[in-house]
Amino acid sequence: MQSKADRQPRKPDRRRVKELTTGARLNKPVENGFSGPIRIVVDAMAGDNGIAPNIEGAIEAARISKGRYQVVLVGDDVAIKTELAQGVGKAEYREDDLEKYGVELVHASQSIGMHETPTEALRTKRDSSILVGLRMQKDKKAEGFISSGSTGAVMAGALLSLGRIEGVSRPAIASFMPTEHGGCILLDAGANLDCKPHHLLQFAAMGSSYCQYVFDRPAPKVGLLSVGEEASKGDELTQKAHQLLLDSKLNFIGNIEGRDILRGTADVVVCDGFVGNVILKFAESVVRMFFGSIKRYVYTSIFAQLGGLLIKPALKRFARDLDYEEYGGALLLGVDGVCVICHGRSTSKAIKNAVLVAYRCVAHQVNEHIREQVMSYKKEVD
Amino acid sequence: MQSKADRQPRKPDRRRVKELTTGARLNKPVENGFSGPIRIVVDAMAGDNGIAPNIEGAIEAARISKGRYQVVLVGDDVAIKTELAQGVGKAEYREDDLEKYGVELVHASQSIGMHETPTEALRTKRDSSILVGLRMQKDKKAEGFISSGSTGAVMAGALLSLGRIEGVSRPAIASFMPTEHGGCILLDAGANLDCKPHHLLQFAAMGSSYCQYVFDRPAPKVGLLSVGEEASKGDELTQKAHQLLLDSKLNFIGNIEGRDILRGTADVVVCDGFVGNVILKFAESVVRMFFGSIKRYVYTSIFAQLGGLLIKPALKRFARDLDYEEYGGALLLGVDGVCVICHGRSTSKAIKNAVLVAYRCVAHQVNEHIREQVMSYKKEVD
Numbered sequence: 001m002q003s004k005a006d007r008q009p010r011k012p013d014r015r016r017v018k019e020l021t022t023g024a025r026l027n028k029p030v031e032n033g034f035s036g037p038i039r040i041v042v043d044a045m046a047g048d049n050g051i052a053p054n055i056e057g058a059i060e061a062a063r064i065s066k067g068r069y070q071v072v073l074v075g076d077d078v079a080i081k082t083e084l085a086q087g088v089g090k091a092e093y094r095e096d097d098l099e100k101y102g103v104e105l106v107h108a109s110q111s112i113g114m115h116e117t118p119t120e121a122l123r124t125k126r127d128s129s130i131l132v133g134l135r136m137q138k139d140k141k142a143e144g145f146i147s148s149g150s151t152g153a154v155m156a157g158a159l160l161s162l163g164r165i166e167g168v169s170r171p172a173i174a175s176f177m178p179t180e181h182g183g184c185i186l187l188d189a190g191a192n193l194d195c196k197p198h199h200l201l202q203f204a205a206m207g208s209s210y211c212q213y214v215f216d217r218p219a220p221k222v223g224l225l226s227v228g229e230e231a232s233k234g235d236e237l238t239q240k241a242h243q244l245l246l247d248s249k250l251n252f253i254g255n256i257e258g259r260d261i262l263r264g265t266a267d268v269v270v271c272d273g274f275v276g277n278v279i280l281k282f283a284e285s286v287v288r289m290f291f292g293s294i295k296r297y298v299y300t301s302i303f304a305q306l307g308g309l310l311i312k313p314a315l316k317r318f319a320r321d322l323d324y325e326e327y328g329g330a331l332l333l334g335v336d337g338v339c340v341i342c343h344g345r346s347t348s349k350a351i352k353n354a355v356l357v358a359y360r361c362v363a364h365q366v367n368e369h370i371r372e373q374v375m376s377y378k379k380e381v382d
Numbered sequence: 383m384q385s386k387a388d389r390q391p392r393k394p395d396r397r398r399v400k401e402l403t404t405g406a407r408l409n410k411p412v413e414n415g416f417s418g419p420i421r422i423v424v425d426a427m428a429g430d431n432g433i434a435p436n437i438e439g440a441i442e443a444a445r446i447s448k449g450r451y452q453v454v455l456v457g458d459d460v461a462i463k464t465e466l467a468q469g470v471g472k473a474e475y476r477e478d479d480l481e482k483y484g485v486e487l488v489h490a491s492q493s494i495g496m497h498e499t500p501t502e503a504l505r506t507k508r509d510s511s512i513l514v515g516l517r518m519q520k521d522k523k524a525e526g527f528i529s530s531g532s533t534g535a536v537m538a539g540a541l542l543s544l545g546r547i548e549g550v551s552r553p554a555i556a557s558f559m560p561t562e563h564g565g566c567i568l569l570d571a572g573a574n575l576d577c578k579p580h581h582l583l584q585f586a587a588m589g590s591s592y593c594q595y596v597f598d599r600p601a602p603k604v605g606l607l608s609v610g611e612e613a614s615k616g617d618e619l620t621q622k623a624h625q626l627l628l629d630s631k632l633n634f635i636g637n638i639e640g641r642d643i644l645r646g647t648a649d650v651v652v653c654d655g656f657v658g659n660v661i662l663k664f665a666e667s668v669v670r671m672f673f674g675s676i677k678r679y680v681y682t683s684i685f686a687q688l689g690g691l692l693i694k695p696a697l698k699r700f701a702r703d704l705d706y707e708e709y710g711g712a713l714l715l716g717v718d719g720v721c722v723i724c725h726g727r728s729t730s731k732a733i734k735n736a737v738l739v740a741y742r743c744v745a746h747q748v749n750e751h752i753r754e755q756v757m758s759y760k761k762e763v764d
Contacts, residue, residue: 180671190609193617227572227659235575235656258663262671274617275657277609279664281640286668289562289644297696307692314679314686 037070039104039142040358042351044075045111045129046149048344051079054148056089057351062101064352069359070102072142074133077107089348108132111149114344118152122160130154134161137337144358146329146351148342155191155332155341162337165367167374170195171334172203172273173341174210175280178322181264185211185220189330190277197240198377200224200270201248205373206333207268208250213364214331214357215267223256223266225275231255237272245270248377287322291315329354331361333370338362419452421486421524422740424733426457427493427511428531430726433461436530438471439733444483446734451741452484454524456515459489471730490514493531496726500534504542512536516543519719526740528711528733530724537573537714537723544719547749549756552577553716554585554655555723556592557662560704563646567593567602571712572659579622580759582606582652583630587755588715589650590632595746596713596739597649605638605648607657613637619654627652630759669704673697711736713743715752720744 042058044051055073062071073080084095098105108129112121122131130149136142138161147154155173164171172188187207192199204222211220224242226234231242233255245252256265261279271279294315298308329342329350338361340354361367424440426433437455444453455462466477480487490511494503504513512531518524520543529536537555546553554570569589574581586604593602606624608616613624615637627634638647643661653661676697680690711724711732720743722736743749 180675193609225660227575227656235654238656258660258665259667261664262667271660272617274609274620275660278607278640278653278657278661282643282661282664283640283668285641285644286665290672293562293700294697297700298693300696300699303692304696307689307694307696310685310689311680311693312689314682314689315676317682318675318679 038068038144038359038362039070039072039136040144040146040355040362041072041074041106041133041136041142042355043129043133043145043147043149044073044080045108046147046344047342047346048114048148049346051075051083052088053346053348054351055080055083056091056093056348057346058355059088059091059093059097059101059103060348060352061355062103065101068363069355070104071355072104072106072133072136073098074106074108074136075129076109076111077105080105106132106136112153114150116150116153118150118156121150121153122157130157131161134158134337134339137162143362144338144340144355146340146342146354146358148329148344148346148351150344151190151341154339158332158335158337158339162335162339165334165336165371165374167371168206168334169202170199171332172199172206173276173330174207174333175276175330177261177269177280177283179262179264183215184261184264184267184269185215186261186269186271186276186280187333188271188273188276189280190273191332192273193277194274195237195272197237197244200237200241200272201244201377202334202374204245204248204250204252204268204270205377206370207270209366209369209373210331210333210361211267213366213369214360217267219251220267221253221265222250222268222270223253223260225261225269225271225279226255226257228257229255241270244377287319291319329357331357336367338367420450420526420741420744421452421454421518422526422528422737422744423454423456423488423515423518423524424737425511425515425527425529425531426455426462427490428529428726429724429728430496430530431728433457433465434470435728435730436733437462437465438473438475438730439728439737440485441470441473441475441479441483442730442734443737444485447483450745451737452486453737454486454488454515454518455480456488456490456518457493457511458491459487462487488514488518494535496532498532498535500532500538503532503535504539512539513543516540516719516721519544525744526720526722526737528722528724528736528740530711530726530728530733532726533572533723536721540714540717540719540721544717544721547716547718547753547756549753550588550716551584552581553714554581554588555658555712556589556715557658557712559643559651559662559665561644561646565597566643566646566649566651567597568643568651568653568658568662569715570653570655570658571662572655573714574655575659576656577619577654579619579626582619582623582654583626583759584716584756586627586630586632586634586650586652587759588752589652591748591751591755592713592715592743593649595748595751596742599649601633602649603635603647604632604650604652605635605642607643607651607653607661608637608639610639611637623652626759669701673701711739713739718749720749 044054058071110125110128112128133145170192173191174187175189185207226238298304329340332339426436440453492507492510494510515527552574555573556569557571567589569585608620680686711722714721
């Protein structure tokens with residue numbers, strides 16, 4: 001465990017926040033450990049905002065690829081071409097832009113809606129964009145998959161199609177959370193509601209590999225979310241997991257509390273999926289409530305209204321830095337493949353950033369690192 | 383369970399928020415169900431900001447009492463009088479103000495620090511302000527106790543001195559959280575980390591009585607914090623508790639998610655102490671981080687700086703409405719007495735509001751209601 005000094009909140013890092021929001025950090029060159037071409041599949045049919053953001057994001061990602069990866073769009077052929085006929089996004093991308101930037105189109109006749117029961121939908125819709133896209137990874141025709149569709153359906157589909165990495169008991173959803181220090185990885189964000197201590201150890205190992213390679217942080221600090229800093233503080237699960245983490249080779253900084261998350265005390269925040277999901281949804285609602293409320297308070301006086309106008313650009317920048325959708329989605333860690341689950345309300349930028357996240361995962365062979373890590377703790381797990 | 387319409391977030395209620403922050407709602411007349419004089423004890427020695435806020439808060443509360451209750455200050459006689467000799471607070475209260483407003487002084491020679499081990503401190507410091515204050519309730523010399531001291535010490539002291547209400551398995555900490563609709567009660571906020579389903583049922587019953595009588599909301603809506611709205615969503619604990627709540631006579635609106643808390647979907651949010659503690663500490667840090675960050679963003683341009691100046695009063699009002707310390711602390715529900723635990727950084731206003739909370743609890747005989755409620759579920763509990 002690290003000294004007290006290491007637990008102190010670090011100074012806010014604007015450069016880092018900016019690199020992350022703009023995708024600049026994700027776009028940095030990678031020493032490619034993966035041999036052969038990298039193909040990232042984007043589910044064109046998913047999301048709450050229609051198919052345009054997916055198409056635009058996919059083309060944008062392909063445009064900045066510089067030969068590092070190729071983008072594949074999976075979805076209804078006709079729907080995609082109809083959308084492109086009208087010109088997609090600000091740049092008004094047309095059908096010939098697909099060829100120009102090397103975006104391949106793969107047809108899938110069905111799509112799974114946000115409110116369908118995942119298992120039922122996956123069973124009946126074998127030609128859905130989610131299953132077609134994931135199958136490409138299984139058939140070695142692609143290396144990564146991105147969808148802003150129903151989390152349950154994408155997760156179940158990925159587990160079914162790709163299986164788990166050797167040694168991993170429970171795949172987990174790793175969400176990115178903006179912090180004062182540029183952000184942290186929170187996992188599990190909702191895949192596993194009832195956890196055992198060794199699951200939390202595996203989450204820590206997986207999150208650590210992800211954070212190190214995709215977000216470029218050597219020896220990421222791992223914090224265990226609890227109700228107090230001392231090892232003795234916490235419920236039964238946390239107390240036992242604390243011991244396992246102490247015995248691991250991870251850079252474990254000990255327990256952290258709810259108030260430490262946004263301070264950026266840890267790079268990887270470990271908790272069970274129930275706590276992670278509640279915190280994540282709460283955090284998202286705070287951002288929305290906050291900016292909504294500011295308006296109400298500002299409208300109470302004419303001076304404040306004028307001030308509100310002047311302050312607007314700064315507030316917009318602030319809101320963007322806090323916007324969870326800008327960060328490229330959540331990674332489903334532990335499946336034997338690369339699967340990024342984006343928010344239903346994803347913008348084209350979120351989709352583009354998700355492609356970069358998937359690319360970095362493949363290029364850095366994050367799954368290979370996870371397998372090694374998890375197997376080295378296999379003894380404790382058994 | 384209620385219809386979908388009832389689950390919709392309600393319109394923000396500025397009047398209600400204001401009443402709560404100013405203490406106006408708490409100060410409303412109560413039909414006194416309690417016979418005899420009500421005496422509320424304030425721990426003068428606790429808190430991070432010295433003893434002045436406690437003294438000021440106690441006198442302020444006494445000043446607006448209008449004969450409804452009497453305030454007792456417990457602590458070191460000399461220290462309190464020395465502080466008063468200099469004039470306490472804006473109104474510069476002096477020693478003769480104690481008599482003027484009928485504040486009684488009870489001497490306690492010791493005090494328990496924030497970082498002492500609760501059990502150890504309680505064992506060795508029999509004459510600490512916490513134990514002296516609580517003992518007054520046991521000896522029927524007082525009806526309520528307020529302290530901004532160490533949560534652990536106050537909680538353990540209250541359990542030891544007062545015992546539990548008949549039928550209550552586990553006392554819980556009920557925290558007030560500001561929401562768009564004026565606020566909700568979140569419990570348990572950290573007293574019980576490993577819970578059984580029937581504990582959550584009891585929390586719901588206790589929180590319901592508290593919310594109904596102290597915050598004047600008939601048939602408060604009870605929401606169970608989980609990861610999805612459907613009854614099937616949640617961990618084992620939540621799923622089982624959901625069933626118990628459905629069978630209860632409480633106004634149970636079903637599961638709520640992290641994002642529903644601030645929307646004010648429920649008046650009483652029920653969860654185990656681990657989740658509650660993490661959420662509460664996270665929420666507190668968000669408020670602080672937000673207002674801290676706004677400054678940084680504003681300093682990036684001269685226009686924004688000017689705007690910042692103009693908007694400042696509105697933001698200050700907003701910050702105050704969100705300030706957890708303004709709401710009069712957390713109530714320890716389930717102990718056979720009234721015990722309010724305030725934040726270590728409590729202002730005199732928070733202390734004053736805490737006195738009003740304690741008074742309302744006594745006057746409304748909240749514990750009597752809790753006892754009735756809990757006993758009616760005794761069958762399920764056994």
